[in-house]
Amino acid sequence: MDLLGSLGAQSSGPEVPECSRKGCRAPAQWQILWNNPKIHTPERRKIWLGCPEHRQWLENFLRQRLFWRSTEPLEPAQSAPSEGDHG
Template identity: 45%
Template sequence: MIGAHARRAADGLVCSAKACRSAATDAVVWRNPSLHTADRRKVWLACEEHRDHLRSFVQVRGFLIEVVPVEALTEADG
């Protein structure tokens, strides 16, 4: 299961960027260490166009864990 911010379209996973309805190809996995325990993994889905922006947004704050293809997500991600 993917977190509440992940939206499902009839044809699959949708990018988490505001107002984007494109199919997600990647998952930006992150955690805010001041709010989340070390085992917590938050996920923003990203289309090709928004992947770098979403990755940069969390990376500059020191929250980025990894960026993986959506197919690599597991039950631990959410």
């Protein structure tokens, strides 16, 4: 599941986007974009959110599986995630 909803969408999630690392509730500053080529089309991007402490861990997890595509800063105007899904 993608962690960023469309702008203006109402969400039951936190008001401040949180890191996707299990157990972490730190504010997210990064979007880690990925896809699983076995089940997703090449242009599809799923998003995990990362805090500065867990960004590298999340990237490494995805790189080991050949899922990582890019990491981009999380813009303040983007909406909060709807839930803390990790895959």
